[in-house]
Amino acid sequence: MASVFKRGSKSRPRWYVQFKGADGKWKMEPTDAATKAEAWVIAEQRQADVRAGKPDPRNAPTCGALMPVWLDSLVNRNKKGDRYTAEKHLLPAFKDRKPREIEHTDIVQWLDRLKTGEHPLAGGTQRSCLNLLSRFFGWAMARGHAKINPVRQLPKGERPRQAPKSQDAPWIKDDAVALAIAAALPSPFGLMYFIGNRCGMRPGEVFGLRVSDLAELEHGRVRVRYSEAGPLKEDDGRGEAKVKWAPAPPDTQLALASWLAKRKSEEAQLEDYLFDAPKPKRGKGWGFYTKMQRSRAWRALAKTLRGEMTWYEASRHSFASRHLEAGAPLEEVSGALGHSTPAVTLRHYSRFVRKTYSPAMLGGLKLTDAKVIPFVKTKTG
Numbered sequence: 001m002a003s004v005f006k007r008g009s010k011s012r013p014r015w016y017v018q019f020k021g022a023d024g025k026w027k028m029e030p031t032d033a034a035t036k037a038e039a040w041v042i043a044e045q046r047q048a049d050v051r052a053g054k055p056d057p058r059n060a061p062t063c064g065a066l067m068p069v070w071l072d073s074l075v076n077r078n079k080k081g082d083r084y085t086a087e088k089h090l091l092p093a094f095k096d097r098k099p100r101e102i103e104h105t106d107i108v109q110w111l112d113r114l115k116t117g118e119h120p121l122a123g124g125t126q127r128s129c130l131n132l133l134s135r136f137f138g139w140a141m142a143r144g145h146a147k148i149n150p151v152r153q154l155p156k157g158e159r160p161r162q163a164p165k166s167q168d169a170p171w172i173k174d175d176a177v178a179l180a181i182a183a184a185l186p187s188p189f190g191l192m193y194f195i196g197n198r199c200g201m202r203p204g205e206v207f208g209l210r211v212s213d214l215a216e217l218e219h220g221r222v223r224v225r226y227s228e229a230g231p232l233k234e235d236d237g238r239g240e241a242k243v244k245w246a247p248a249p250p251d252t253q254l255a256l257a258s259w260l261a262k263r264k265s266e267e268a269q270l271e272d273y274l275f276d277a278p279k280p281k282r283g284k285g286w287g288f289y290t291k292m293q294r295s296r297a298w299r300a301l302a303k304t305l306r307g308e309m310t311w312y313e314a315s316r317h318s319f320a321s322r323h324l325e326a327g328a329p330l331e332e333v334s335g336a337l338g339h340s341t342p343a344v345t346l347r348h349y350s351r352f353v354r355k356t357y358s359p360a361m362l363g364g365l366k367l368t369d370a371k372v373i374p375f376v377k378t379k380t381g
Contacts (some may be wrong), residue, residue: 002043004036017043022050060145063102063136064095070139077231082132089114089121089129090136099137099146104153107133111160126160170309171318172197173325181305181314188275189297191255192289195222196315199246200336203311204228207288212270214260217253221245224338228288234338244338320345324352 002019015033020026029046033039067090071083093110094102107130114121114129121129134151141149172178182194192206199222208226216223224244227233235242248256263274277289298311306314316337323333334345346353 002040002047004039004043006036015039017046019043019047019050022053054144060098060100062096062098064091066099066140066145067091067095067136070136073139077227077233077235085129085132086136090133094133099140102146102150104150107150107154108158111158115160123160124162127162130154130160169313169317170307171321172309172314173322177305178314178318181301184301184305185297186300188259189289189294191259192275192294193311193315194255195252196311197318198249198252200316200319200333201246202227202233202316203291203294205232205246207273207275207290207294209274210271211260211263211268211274213274214256217248217256217260220248220250220253222248222256228290232338234340246338247336320349321352324349 002017004015004017006013006015008014015031015036015038016028017031017039018026018028027046031039031042033042067086071079071086074082076082093113097106111126111130114126130151134149137146137149137151140146172181178194178197182190182197184190185193192203195201195206196203201222201224204227205224208228208230209222209224210226213223213225222245224232224246225241232242232244234244259274263272263276266276268276273288275289277287277293294311298306320333320337323336324330330342330345333349334342337345339345
């Protein structure tokens with residue numbers, strides 16, 4: 001049913017294909033075919049697509065129409081950040097293009113603009129943009145808007161790389177300093193910081209604790225389900241909500257038990273925030289303390305105490321560094337931090353690799369008991 005024909009001059013000929021559309025009318029379409037045989041392949045494919053009920057690629061929606069639909073469907077924890085990144089870096093570059101038309105060379109040129117534009121992006125930000133674009137193409141392929149994911153066709157050398165994180169971030173080695181910081185911060189920020197330093201929880205996880213999360217406090221553990229009002233960082237939103245457990249040393253158990261008794265005296269319900277923020281006189285409160293309130297309390301702390309450290313470095317980062325330097329097993333520290341695997345922990349704390357070994361690893365012998373093996377021959381007489 002399909003047919004092909006050639007138009008144009010002898011020096012610049014062009015092959016066209018003709019096929020019957022879904023409405024019964026003949027359609028004509030120019031091609032980039034170099035020979036008649038190639039044109040026939042395209043014509044038969046177009047006709048087969050019509051029989052299969054596939055949409056006409058010429059009427060396919062653009063990325064500008066599809067990306068907002070995709071962004072509205074996101075359920076991951078960082079969906080607001082993904083929307084901001086897409087609207088700032090993805091949509092301006094691809095909004096007028098159809099997903100089927102975009103090739104890996106277009107993406108390479110886009111990455112070049114991100115690197116050398118008026119406001120060049122860091123390698124980590126470029127990689128985040130590229131991963132977000134790949135997720136969009138995965139969504140588009142599943143719905144028939146794209147045949148391939150061109151991001152996956154990029155050579156490794158063309159993919160942006162994130163600069164390795166510094167292994168020299170400061171942390172608190174002297175426990176007396178950590179206690180002084182906890183005492184100097186206003187209530188309840190002092191206890192919040194103390195929990196992060198002792199239990200290894202992120203600031204948002206401390207702020208998101210509910211009263212019921214301390215049900216097993218006497219057994220030395222605290223349940224962690226939320227980061228502020230949302231899911232945990234490890235939660236991808238595609239299955240059951242992630243839950244992890246943080247260790248609670250005896251001094252932390254006593255401090256939290258005292259605060260829990262205070263909350264129960266206030267008739268707090270099981271799913272009320274453990275650290276319930278006071279409601280503002282005007283406007284609507286969040287129910288929990290915010291990052292801005294935490295930052296203000298930290299900045300007000302005497303610089304002689306906090307030094308050049310952030311709240312995170314003085315709490316969670318110090319927790320991990322302190323235990324790894326003391327020789328705690330990597331697997332236990334990784335589990336307490338909530339990392340997916342010990343490899344993630346090792347990537348950030350590789351400076352604490354094991355440098356000492358047990359006698360069993362050294363052959364079970366002391367140096368004085370070892371026999372000298374004559375590998376080096378000496379001249380005699």
